[in-house]
Amino acid sequence: MKHFFIIIFILATSFAFSQNKNQEDVKIGLVLSGGGAKGLAHIGVLKVIDSLGVKIDYVAGTSMGAIVGSLYASGYSGKQIDSIFKDVNFDKIINDDLPRAAKTFYERDNSERYAVTLPFEHFKLKLPSALSRGQNTLSLLSQLTLHVSDIEDFSKLPIPFFCIATNIETGQAVVLDNGNLAQAITASGAFPSLFQPIVIDGQLLIDGGVVNNYPIDELKAKGMDIIIGVDVQDELASRENLKSAPEILLQINNYRTINDMKLKSKKTDIYIKPDISDFTVVSFSDGRQIIANGKKAAIKEMDALKHVASMQTGKARKSLAIKPVDSIQINAINIEGNQKYTEAYVLGKLKLKRNNKIKYKTYIEGVNNLAATNNFDNVMHELTPSKNMEGYDMHVTLKESSITTFFKLGVHYDDLYKTAALVNLTKKQLLIKNDVLSFDFIVGDNIRYNFEYYIDQGFYWSVGLRSRYNQFKKVIPATSLLTDEELETINVNKLDMDLKDLTSQFYVQTLFTKDLSLSLGAEHKRLKITSETILTGTSTEETTFENSDYLSLFGKLKFDSYDHKYFPNSGFYFNGDFHLYLYSSDYNKNFSEFSIAKATLGYSYSFNSKLTANITTQGGFNIGENNNPYLNFALGGYGVDFINNFDSFYGYDFIDLSGNSFVKGVITLDYEIFKKNHINIAANYSNIADNIFDDGEWFTSPDYSGYAIGYSLETLIGPIELKYTYSPETKNSIWFFNLGFWF
Numbered sequence: 001m002k003h004f005f006i007i008i009f010i011l012a013t014s015f016a017f018s019q020n021k022n023q024e025d026v027k028i029g030l031v032l033s034g035g036g037a038k039g040l041a042h043i044g045v046l047k048v049i050d051s052l053g054v055k056i057d058y059v060a061g062t063s064m065g066a067i068v069g070s071l072y073a074s075g076y077s078g079k080q081i082d083s084i085f086k087d088v089n090f091d092k093i094i095n096d097d098l099p100r101a102a103k104t105f106y107e108r109d110n111s112e113r114y115a116v117t118l119p120f121e122h123f124k125l126k127l128p129s130a131l132s133r134g135q136n137t138l139s140l141l142s143q144l145t146l147h148v149s150d151i152e153d154f155s156k157l158p159i160p161f162f163c164i165a166t167n168i169e170t171g172q173a174v175v176l177d178n179g180n181l182a183q184a185i186t187a188s189g190a191f192p193s194l195f196q197p198i199v200i201d202g203q204l205l206i207d208g209g210v211v212n213n214y215p216i217d218e219l220k221a222k223g224m225d226i227i228i229g230v231d232v233q234d235e236l237a238s239r240e241n242l243k244s245a246p247e248i249l250l251q252i253n254n255y256r257t258i259n260d261m262k263l264k265s266k267k268t269d270i271y272i273k274p275d276i277s278d279f280t281v282v283s284f285s286d287g288r289q290i291i292a293n294g295k296k297a298a299i300k301e302m303d304a305l306k307h308v309a310s311m312q313t314g315k316a317r318k319s320l321a322i323k324p325v326d327s328i329q330i331n332a333i334n335i336e337g338n339q340k341y342t343e344a345y346v347l348g349k350l351k352l353k354r355n356n357k358i359k360y361k362t363y364i365e366g367v368n369n370l371a372a373t374n375n376f377d378n379v380m381h382e383l384t385p386s387k388n389m390e391g392y393d394m395h396v397t398l399k400e401s402s403i404t405t406f407f408k409l410g411v412h413y414d415d416l417y418k419t420a421a422l423v424n425l426t427k428k429q430l431l432i433k434n435d436v437l438s439f440d441f442i443v444g445d446n447i448r449y450n451f452e453y454y455i456d457q458g459f460y461w462s463v464g465l466r467s468r469y470n471q472f473k474k475v476i477p478a479t480s481l482l483t484d485e486e487l488e489t490i491n492v493n494k495l496d497m498d499l500k501d502l503t504s505q506f507y508v509q510t511l512f513t514k515d516l517s518l519s520l521g522a523e524h525k526r527l528k529i530t531s532e533t534i535l536t537g538t539s540t541e542e543t544t545f546e547n548s549d550y551l552s553l554f555g556k557l558k559f560d561s562y563d564h565k566y567f568p569n570s571g572f573y574f575n576g577d578f579h580l581y582l583y584s585s586d587y588n589k590n591f592s593e594f595s596i597a598k599a600t601l602g603y604s605y606s607f608n609s610k611l612t613a614n615i616t617t618q619g620g621f622n623i624g625e626n627n628n629p630y631l632n633f634a635l636g637g638y639g640v641d642f643i644n645n646f647d648s649f650y651g652y653d654f655i656d657l658s659g660n661s662f663v664k665g666v667i668t669l670d671y672e673i674f675k676k677n678h679i680n681i682a683a684n685y686s687n688i689a690d691n692i693f694d695d696g697e698w699f700t701s702p703d704y705s706g707y708a709i710g711y712s713l714e715t716l717i718g719p720i721e722l723k724y725t726y727s728p729e730t731k732n733s734i735w736f737f738n739l740g741f742w743f
Helices: 002-018 036-051 064-073 078-087 090-095 105-111 135-144 181-188 216-220 245-267 284-300 302-311 344-348 360-371 486-491
Strands: 026-034 059-060 118-122 161-167 175-176 198-200 203-207 226-230 270-273 327-336 358-359 376-385 390-398 406-415 418-427 437-442 448-455 463-478 493-512 516-538 539-560 569-583 594-606 611-623 633-635 657-658 661-674 677-689 704-714 718-727 731-737
Touching: 002 026, 026 036, 026 216, 036 078, 036 226, 036 284, 036 302, 059 064, 059 216, 064 078, 064 135, 064 161, 064 181, 078 418, 090 135, 090 284, 105 539, 118 704, 135 161, 135 181, 135 376, 135 437, 161 181, 175 181, 175 270, 181 198, 181 203, 198 376, 216 226, 216 245, 226 245, 226 302, 270 302, 270 633, 284 302, 284 661, 327 360, 344 390, 358 360, 360 376, 406 611, 633 661, 633 677, 657 677
Parallel strands: 026 059, 026 226, 059 161, 226 270, 327 390
Antiparallel strands: 118 406, 161 175, 161 203, 198 203, 327 358, 376 390, 406 418, 406 731, 418 437, 437 448, 448 463, 463 493, 493 516, 516 539, 539 569, 569 594, 594 611, 611 661, 633 657, 661 677, 677 704, 704 718, 718 731
C-alpha cells in the first residue's frame, strides 16, 4: 500500500511537470544523512540506483553522507565506492595511526612507550581537543578526488554537489559548495571529540550533523523536482538501552535530529530507511552487513525507483573510468601558516622537491612525515593543477600547535622489573624551536628514571643528552658473578643479585634516511652489583662485586623499517653497537682498556594477512683483555629494551647464561587469529661463553636452545603477553608474563 501511494504521488507529480516541461527536465535530487559507520548503507542504496538506471541530478550530504555522496558526485559508481571502502582500514583512519615509517627514531620511541598523552600548560592538565587530527582521512579523500582537483565550484562536478558543516563558534550550518572537495567533506565529517575541527575560509568547522543532518530543504532550493533520501540516523533509545553517560548524551543529541526528521521525511518523495538498529557510529567492522542492509532497503522501494527511471528519457549517467593515481609531477610547493618553523624545516620533513615527478605514495609519506612531528595541530594539504604546464602545485596550510608541554602516563609489569607506573613530562621548544626535553619517572617495585634532551636537526647532525637509572633484584646462577676460586670458597649455586646502573650519554646523531641513523658519543656509567652472600652459619652480609665508574666512547648504526615494534609484519632491522671503554675507577683492581661490539639483524615477512615470520640473529664479543665479567653478555628471560648487554632467551630465566661472546638465532611465527589477538610460537638457539670466536665454538651446533608458545593481545596500554617456554637441556619450563609498553 505504501508503494502504491508513492507511485501515485510520482505519477501525479510527473503529470504536473508535463504541463510545463519535457520529461527529461525532471530533476532528481539525492540527499544522504550522516551516521558514521551506519552511513556505509548509502553504498548499498547507490548500487541499486545505478542498477535501475536512475540519473541523479544533484547530491547533498552530511558527514558520512557527504563523504559517500561526494565520491558518487565526482564520478564513481556505487559499485566502485563499494570496492574502495572494502580496502579501507578504518582503525587507521579513526585513530590517526600514522605509519611508523613516517616517524623519526626519537618520535617512534615516544609513541611506543606511553599509553596516555595529555596537554599540560600552566601547571594544569587538559584534555586533547580530539582523539584524531583526521590526517589519514584527508589524505585518503585527497587521493580519491584528485581527478576533480581542478574543480573549485562543486556544481561543476560530474554531478553537482554540496555538503553541510557546522561553524563551531556560531552554531550555524555552513553550506560547502566550493573550494577543495577533500577538505570540505573532511570538515563535514569531523565528528566532535573524535576529529579535530577544520578551518576553511576562516571558519572553524565540525560535523554538519550537529545542526543539519539531512539537508533536504537546501537541496530542494537547487530546483530539484523529486527527492530520493537515505536516512541512517538512530531512533530514540528505550530506557533499557540508556545505562551509560555516552548513551544518555547521544540520546539528548538525537532529540533534535529525530524531531527534524518527522517533518523532513514527509518532504522526501522516496524515503529510504535502512535497518541500522544493530550498529553504532563506529561499527566499521560490520561494513559488509551495513552495505547489504542499505541494498535491502533500496530494493523495498524498487517500484518507485523504477518509475523515476522511466520518467527520465535521457541516458543514465555512466561512471567515469577513474584510474588509480600512481605518479604525480610536483611543480611548486607553497607553505602557509608556519611561524615558529622555517620553510626549510617544513620542506626537510616533507622530503619533497619542486619540479620533481614522484610516486603518489611518496607524496602521502611526505605529509605523514610532517604530521608525525606533532608540532602541528593541522597539516592541510591539497594539489591543484599547475597553470600552463603539466602536473600539480602543492599547497600546505599549517596550524602550529600552541601546546608545548605534555604529561604522559604508562603502566607495565614483567618478571624482571615487576610492577611499574610511568609518569612523563615532555617540554618542546624549551631553549630553541626544535628541541625537546623528556623526563620519565618510574615508580613501582624498582625505582627508575629516563632523562633526555634532544635538538632535532633531521638529516643534519642532531645533538642529544640522556641519562638513565635502572635497578632490579634477581636470583641468578652464581657462575654469572663468581670466579672458580670464589665458588669453591663460598659454595653457593645461586646469588640474590641487586643491580644498580646509572648511565649518562652525550651524543650526536644524523639520519641518512628516515630509517637509517648513525650516532656517535661519549658515555659515563656507574655500575654497582651487590648480593647478600651466606658467610658463616646463619649470618649474612652484603657482598659488593662491582662498584665502578666507566668512561667510554661509542658508535651506533641503526636501520629500522619494521612496520610495528612489537608485532612487525614487514621490514628489516639492524642495530650495531660498539663501545670502547677507556677508563674505570676499577673497584676490583683488574681493569684494562677493552671494547665490546654487538649487532642484531632481523627480518619480518608476511605470508598473508594473518601469518608472519620473524627471523632474528644476534652476536657480540669483547676485544682486549677484559678480566671484569660485569659487562659481559647475559641471556635469559623474555623482554624488550634491556639495559647493558642483557638479552632475552626462551627456556631460561633472566641472566641464566653469560659469557664475553655469544651468537643467537630466533625464529618466530605469529598468527593473528582475530583482530589484535596473536598466537605465536618461537624457537631460539645460542652459543655463549668466553672467547667463542677465538676457538671456533660459535660455529658449532648450539649449546643452548629453547622454545616458546604464547598469546599476545594489543591494547591501549601496550601488549599483554603470556608465554610458556621450555628448554630441552634443563628439562625445565618457565612462564613469562608482561603487561603494557616496555620502558
